[in-house]
Amino acid sequence: MQACQRCGGQKEFGTRGSRFCTECRRLHGDTVQQLEQERSRRRQQRVLEGKLADGKRIKYRSKDVPDGQKWCARCQEFRPVTSFPLRKEGGKPAAYCKPCQRFYNTERRIKLVFGLTWDEYELLLACQDGKCAICGGRPRRHMLAVDHDHKTGEIRGLLCSRCNHKLLGSANDDPARLRRAADYLEEFAAREVFGDPKYVPGTAPSDREVA
Ligand SMILES: [Zn+2]
Numbered sequence: 637m638q639a640c641q642r643c644g645g646q647k648e649f650g651t652r653g654s655r656f657c658t659e660c661r662r663l664h665g666d667t668v669q670q671l672e673q674e675r676s677r678r679r680q681q682r683v684l685e686g687k688l689a690d691g692k693r694i695k696y697r698s699k700d701v702p703d704g705q706k707w708c709a710r711c712q713e714f715r716p717v718t719s720f721p722l723r724k725e726g727g728k729p730a731a732y733c734k735p736c737q738r739f740y741n742t743e744r745r746i747k748l749v750f751g752l753t754w755d756e757y758e759l760l761l762a763c764q765d766g767k768c769a770i771c772g773g774r775p776r777r778h779m780l781a782v783d784h785d786h787k788t789g790e791i792r793g794l795l796c797s798r799c800n801h802k803l804l805g806s807a808n809d810d811p812a813r814l815r816r817a818a819d820y821l822e823e824f825a826a827r828e829v830f831g832d833p834k835y836v837p838g839t840a841p842s843d844r845e846v847a
């Protein structure tokens with residue numbers, strides 16, 4: 637029996653070759669399906685535009701290059717020469733345009749550091765509805781980090797950097813400590829000792845009414 641790639645459980649798989657257990661597939665089938673539909677839609681569009689034929693890249697002929705433009709080998713489009721980063725050696729524009737280069741770097745880093753393909757990263761993201769698994773935030777500037785157990789190396793999921801480093805990091809990834817912290821926020825010593833709520837100066841409800 638294989639382990640589910642999402643929950644890690646040794647459960648029923650139903651469909652042969654599926655990476656997710658029946659339960660996970662039912663729960664997350666919709667998001668995963670959406671993602672796959674979107675991907676195939678984009679692909680079909682490209683085929684229609686004549687940029688991909690039989691999955692092979694179509695080479696452009698140099699006489700077709702519009703003035704001041706260059707072919708991006710990744711997005712398969714002509715783009716202004718200025719949207720290409722310059723090679724460190726020779727100073728000529730690189731093969732990929734800037735957005736493609738950025739995406740390529742990210743993809744390569746995720747693969748190198750975490751061993752995840754971009755498809756796998758997107759699967760995780762879809763399972764989490766694009767949100768941090770703890771605070772539910774959607775960071776705009778940075779992508780969600782791949783959180784992993786530093787002792788076993790097992791990948792757990794995607795977290796924003798605050799939850800990853802500040803929340804889990806300061807608790808040393810210790811579930812018991814985090815549970816005690818949550819309990820503490822709801823039940824604390826001062827209430828027990830003083831009976832009535834005790835406030836720091838200037839914050840008591842009676843003070844606020846006067847102000
Ligand atoms: Zn599962």
Ligand SMILES: [Zn+2]
Binds near residue numbers: 708710712732736
């Ligand atoms: Zn490009």
Ligand SMILES: [Zn+2]
Binds near residue numbers: 772773
């Ligand atoms: Zn978060």
Ligand SMILES: [Zn+2]
Binds near residue numbers: 783784786
């Ligand atoms: Zn880490």
